[in-house]
Amino acid sequence: MVFIMKIYVDGGCRGNGKLGAIGAASSVFKYRSRRQKAWTQDLPENPLPTNQRAEIIAVILALEKALIKYAQLRSSPRLNVKIYSDSKYAIGCMTEWIQIWSKNGWINATGKPVANQDLIIMASELDDRLREGGKLKYVWIPRSENEDADGCCNQAMDKLK
Structure with a gap:
């Protein structure tokens, strides 16, 4: 069985x-029944929030949330997970650049430390699990196909004002 x-x-x-920036992240699970469940998370003030940190x-x-859901399943089925994002940065981090950066000691092509390394490593460890x-x-989609996650993210930031 595949979940x-x-x-x-x-x-x-x-x-x-x-200084004073606010940020949020959202994750929306879409089910076959057309139901969905959304989670949001506010970004901490330190380090300063950025769009790239929010995307990761x-x-x-x-x-x-996927790991929690998987742990709750009774039959331990095989997973087929697709994460959709309109961020080419997030998709690139998780599919291409992470292998290069880890081989290069987390130094980027310009010889500087990789930005958001802390988050990318955390995401990679969860990805492995x-x-x-x-x-x-990971699938890149146009912003117009990501309205639910975008809306949740904006609602979370509206509450932070």
């Missing part, structure tokens, strides 16, 4: 990287 999870994620920041935190939130249960794929 399918479709998860839409989004992160956002207002005042990107500046959204992936972390999705992976954490989830893959133990089956397949995991």
Whole structure:
């Protein structure tokens, strides 16, 4: 038996990287019955919130919730998880660049430390754990196909004002 999870994620920041910036991340699970369940997380004030940090935190939130859901399943089925994001940065981090950065000692192409390394490593560890249960794929989608996660993220930031 295969248990399918479709998860839409989004992160956002207002005042990107500046003092007083606010940010949030969202993860929306979509079920075959057309129901959905959403989670949001506010970004801490330190380090300063950025759009990129918010996008990776959204992936972390999705992976954490998927692992919790998997642990609650009684039959331990194989997983088929797809995480959809409109962030080319988040998708690139999780599918391409992470292997290069880890081989290069977390130094980027310009010779500087990789930004958001703390979050990317955390996401990678969760990714590894989830893959133990089956397949995991990251899929880039246009912003217009990510309205539910975007809306949840914006609602969370509206509450932070």
